[in-house]
Amino acid sequence: MKANTSSRLKKVLSAGHLAVTSECGPPRGSDPEVIVKKANLIKDHVDAVNITDNQTSVTRMCSLAACIRLKIMGLDPVLQMVTRDRNRIALQSDILGAASFDISNVLCLSGDHQSFGDCAQGQNVHDIDSMQLIQMVRHMRDDGKFLGGDDIKRPPQMFVGAAANPFADPFEIRVPRLAKKIKAGAEFIQTQCIYNLDKFEAWMKLARDRGLHEQVYILAGMTPMKSAGMAKYMKNRVPGMDVPDALVKRLSDTPKEKQAEEGIKICIEDIQRLKEVDGISGFHVMAIEWEEMVPEIVEKAGLYPRPEM
């Protein structure tokens, strides 16, 4: 995989280490300290930090500005970009803006529908889709050209990622869809939160059968459950999520004051199990508004210290 990029994430992965990424959601305000504080909680335990792009369509500080903040702190941010809010002009422009700060990872997404957020009456853009965004960034990087055909002076050097949902329907296209993202140019994949490990391992096997694990780095998405209530919410309310009944039961059977601890324990157990799965290149630990738990998870899962690059 050739990519002339300064991405630390890329270096960790190409050196053959299991990578660890995490994410920070920007604040609903302009205080830069919020993002700095969150980043400081996790910075020594991860290789790169994703910054979400108005996740669940709730208006927040922009991903790009928060990424710049991390870059200034010396971290390796992953710029999440959704195609919901920007057309191809704005997307290319933001890629260049990010590249001007040497932000060198991008995660291409379509984004939750705006009806989930605080501007349900707003328009969505969807000029291009997430697959085409992957192609666009690769085109800008590899061909050094804008979509319009003109040359880019100092093209962006981005390590290009995409999301994958191993649990999405319909079943027939779960792996073909991954193949399609690789064909579009995805170099790393961060998966949807994994709770149904059997199903995920079945998906990985199908991916391996096609040799896809050798064409892309797959980072397994892990989100610890804070409570039985959260497990039920994720199961019933979050689109595309597969939460087995046994997990909900295990948390429900745990006394309330111990549920958070149990959630962390489950997350660590899951990482331990998935570390053994052939084709897994790392973990994307998304501790939603619970960033302070990332170090413990990473340490107890045997993923600490992070390699020096």
Added chain:
Amino acid sequence: MIVADKKPIEEIIEELGTHEKILILGCNECVTVCEAGGKKEVGILASALRMYFLNQKRDVKIDEETLQRQCDHEYLEEIRDRVDRYDAIVSLACGVGVQFAAEKYFSTPVYPGVNTCFMGATEERGLWTERCQGCGQCILARTGGICPVSRCAKRVLNGPCGGSTDGKCEIDKELICAWQLIIERLKALDRLDDYEALSPLKDWSTDRAGGPRKVVREDVQP
């Protein structure tokens, strides 16, 4: 066809303000089929307005007329000789008819009596669903005859997105994911391999993005 839905009568009454001679103008095409603006609906709206004005003790004259079409000069011309008798028209045609009537009768206020919704089909009586957004560059040949532009909430051309669960769209558990339908159809056509072909960036210049559109056909022009 173009599918429209009735406007709340309170909104129509507010639009009408102090007008005293009103023509309710229906259309015999799409809005008749979707039961929003045909002769029957013209009658219902006219009766409701008459009753309202009577209760208000206001002397307002309400006439009814339904044209074959409101999007053609020749049919709209049929009311030219009597349009001066009215100080307002409520058109129950789609937005096209309302505007065409307003262009033709420039000094008469024309108010919309329906909300024009989309291009769609009658699934069953009382249920119409969207099928086309008129993007001007049809891609149905590639997508198994199912349109992701009009039927996917994110108009994703390489779908489905991650929000598709049990074949349903993330915005509504009752709404079938367009990409679920596309994949089922490709399977039925024994073309599932086509799924892995990347759909290129769409040229939206033939869509609304390109500004008001027109179709010029010199071969059929007089």
